Amino acid sequence: MLKDDPQITDLDLDAYVDGQLADAQKSEVEAHLSRHPEAASRVMRDLSLYRDLRRALAPPPMPRPLLGAARRLVLARRRDARLRRMLRVVPGALLVGLGWLAHAGLGPLSVKEGLxxxxxxxxxxxxxxxxxxxxxRAAMSSQPGITELDPDELRAATGIRLPGFDPAWRVRDAQVxxxxxxxxVEILFDAPDLGQVSHFAVRTGSFDVTLPRLIETPGQGIAWFQIGETAHVLIAGADRADRLLDASQALSDTLY
Incomplete structure (x- = not known):
């Protein structure tokens, strides 16, 4: 079992990249990486190579029209399954649902985790x-947007390293x-392929490397990933979800 830095060897780092460590060992390696930037850089490079290898060995991606049809089919099956469950427990669901609404509310910022x-x-x-x-802010004429980014100043103030954004993305506003x-750090862009898209970055307080993941919501596409101690979230329209995931992948590549 890993106890301290001298006992964390290259074999341990390789096992971390391969996902072969138990949770306790993984935590100790991550603590080691947070104190040793060179080792963390090596691990992130290895994870990137592992991801590229997995992508190279994966079967060819499904064509866009078929991918959209498959997504609609999956969502339809989920709706049907939920409907069947609701029909079996309508009386109880009404009572539980009323209690849940009173407790959680119906705010516009709620994320429906069931999706x-x-x-x-x-x-x-x-x-x-x-x-x-x-x-x-973008809709208010009295709140002028910030159209120029200073990544070095933002990093000095917040400790957040921003990814390399596509030069075609036009900054409409930026704020801490x-x-x-x-x-x-919240940045609002106008992007040719995504429309209006926002990027939010924050330090989580823990080290991790998480490949981009997509969250489905009824009205928005959300993709997030984490590199080191900083997590990044992209939000765009629900109809741009596939392209949003591709954009997240491209942004994460600039941070290795």
Whole structure:
């Protein structure tokens, strides 16, 4: 079992990249990586190579029209399954539902986790709040937007390293936004392939490397990933979900 830095060897780092460590060992290696930037850089490079190898060995991607049809079929089956469950438990569901509404409310920033493949990370909720504020500011003539970014100044103030954005993305506004995880950076773009898209970045307080993941919501596409201690969330229209995931992948590649 890993105890301290001298006992964390290259074999341990390789096992971390291969996903062969238990949770306790993984935590110790991540603590080691947070104290040793060179080792963390090597691990992130290895993870990137592992991802590229997995992508190279994967079968050819499904054509876009078929992918859209498959997505609609999956969503339809999910709706049918939920409907069948609701019909069996309507009386109880009404009571439980009323209690849930009283407790949680119906705010516009709620993420419906039933449509996602995993519980929504808290940082996504913070990103949705920042996104809504950005859209509100963009619609107000009395709130001028910031159209020039200074990544070095933002990093010095927040400790957040921004990815390399596509030069074709036009900045409409940028602000430091408070969140439960600490100050985050919220940027609103006009992008040729995504329309209006926002990028929210915040330091999570823990080291991790998470490949881009897509969260499905009725009105928005949300993609998030984490490199080191900083997590990144992109939000765009629900009809741009596939392209949003591709954009997240491209942004994460600039941080290795």
């Amino acid at each position: 996602a493949s995993a519980p929504t990370p808290p940082l996504v909720t913070a990103a949705l709040s920042a996104h809504e504020v950005s859209l509100l 936004f408070p969140s439960p995880q600490g100050p985050g």
